[in-house]
Amino acid sequence: MKIIERYVFHSFLLAFSLAWLVLSFVLTIGLLVKITRLLIEGVPAHTVGLFMLIGFPETLTLTIPLALLVSALLVFSRLSADSEIAAMRSCGVNLLSIMKYPMVFAGFCTLIGLYVNNEIVPRAHEVRNNLKALISVEAGLELLEPGRMIDDFEKVKLYFERKEGNWLYDLLAFDSSTPGVTREIKAEKALVSTNGNDIVLDMYKVRVDPIEAGKPGVAVADRFRHVIPEATRRKVYVRKEKDFRFFEMRQNIADLQTPTNGLPMEPRLRQLSLCQTLFQRRLVEACAGLCFVLIGVPLGIKAHRKDSTLGMGISLIVAMAYYLVIILTMSIQTQYMFRPDVLVWLPVAVCLGLASILIPKNL
Numbered sequence: 001m002k003i004i005e006r007y008v009f010h011s012f013l014l015a016f017s018l019a020w021l022v023l024s025f026v027l028t029i030g031l032l033v034k035i036t037r038l039l040i041e042g043v044p045a046h047t048v049g050l051f052m053l054i055g056f057p058e059t060l061t062l063t064i065p066l067a068l069l070v071s072a073l074l075v076f077s078r079l080s081a082d083s084e085i086a087a088m089r090s091c092g093v094n095l096l097s098i099m100k101y102p103m104v105f106a107g108f109c110t111l112i113g114l115y116v117n118n119e120i121v122p123r124a125h126e127v128r129n130n131l132k133a134l135i136s137v138e139a140g141l142e143l144l145e146p147g148r149m150i151d152d153f154e155k156v157k158l159y160f161e162r163k164e165g166n167w168l169y170d171l172l173a174f175d176s177s178t179p180g181v182t183r184e185i186k187a188e189k190a191l192v193s194t195n196g197n198d199i200v201l202d203m204y205k206v207r208v209d210p211i212e213a214g215k216p217g218v219a220v221a222d223r224f225r226h227v228i229p230e231a232t233r234r235k236v237y238v239r240k241e242k243d244f245r246f247f248e249m250r251q252n253i254a255d256l257q258t259p260t261n262g263l264p265m266e267p268r269l270r271q272l273s274l275c276q277t278l279f280q281r282r283l284v285e286a287c288a289g290l291c292f293v294l295i296g297v298p299l300g301i302k303a304h305r306k307d308s309t310l311g312m313g314i315s316l317i318v319a320m321a322y323y324l325v326i327i328l329t330m331s332i333q334t335q336y337m338f339r340p341d342v343l344v345w346l347p348v349a350v351c352l353g354l355a356s357i358l359i360p361k362n363l
Contacts, residue, residue: 009101015071023063054124065288072296106293113286118246126243199228273336291351298358
């Protein structure tokens with residue numbers, strides 16, 4: 001590695017490291033807040049620790065590409081602003097040579113992204129959903145929070161304004177356990193307890209509307225007991241497409257492509273489109289870092305400013321456009337007639353097209 005190539009690459013690595021640390025901190029703030037709340041509510045520390053452990057790797061799908069984009073823009077805009085790019089050109093240095101090692105590093109990050117997206121993230125998604133069921137069992141009634149609608153229980157939603165011990169105040173419940181009717185139950189206060197896996201609500205100053213199915217009207221009572229059956233039983237999580245790893249997803253796609261798999265044509269095509277689009281999305285997100293460096297380097301050279309604000313602004317626009325297209329494509333992932341599995345590659349194609357124009361102009 002020549003001295004000038006080593007100088008540029010070291011600057012790129014330093015900028016990448018700092019950008020990755022900052023972005024990782026920003027993206028994990030929400031996770032840290034949730035973990036703190038779980039600890040306060042009495043969830044066992046080992047469960048919370050596992051929740052944090054599986055949450056962090058998922059941020060890599062965003063932090064690594066964004067850090068590559070920021071570092072490419074900041075480093076090469078600084079080189080351009082300090083006239084170092086002009087000096088290299090006057091000395092006959094091919095700018096492709098100083099781009100070589102940042103591009104190799106971006107390619108290495110793409111391989112990491114492929115592994116994370118296809119192996120770690122699906123596994124983390126499955127473990128997190130299993131943990132949610134485990135947390136609800138271990139924490140029990142402590143997870144009943146005032147001021148939010150609680151829909152963790154099957155066919156019953158709860159809301160209350162205040163909680164003191166096991167007493168809930170200004171309780172509002174929506175019970176849809178009876179077919180064809182949803183009962184609204186209001187109570188001034190309720191004592192909550194458990195009986196096996198059931199949650200028992202002993203409510204006072206109660207208003208029930210309607211009384212029961214087929215009998216419209218309002219019932220008022222000084223005391224009313226309502227049981228939420230099997231509320232604290234751990235639910236069995238059924239694996240979904242997001243939980244499939246690389247070879248599992250490929251096998252699932254192959255099975256759906258077989259007309260004799262037992263599914264009618266329309267549901268089979270929709271399911272096939274969903275799986276193919278999800279699989280292609282993982283590849284596109286892994287390629288984001290390489291695409292960002294390809295367009296970040298010439299955009300940085302073109303900026304001609306020391307002010308990092310411009311670089312950050314360009315980074316934000318490029319990243320938002322890239323991921324916005326992915327999000328819009330995923331919104332039609334079951335609409336197989338539009339080929340969302342192909343459309344999801346549009347941001348990659350656009351980035352490669354821009355790079356083929358911008359790089360020759362800035363050499």
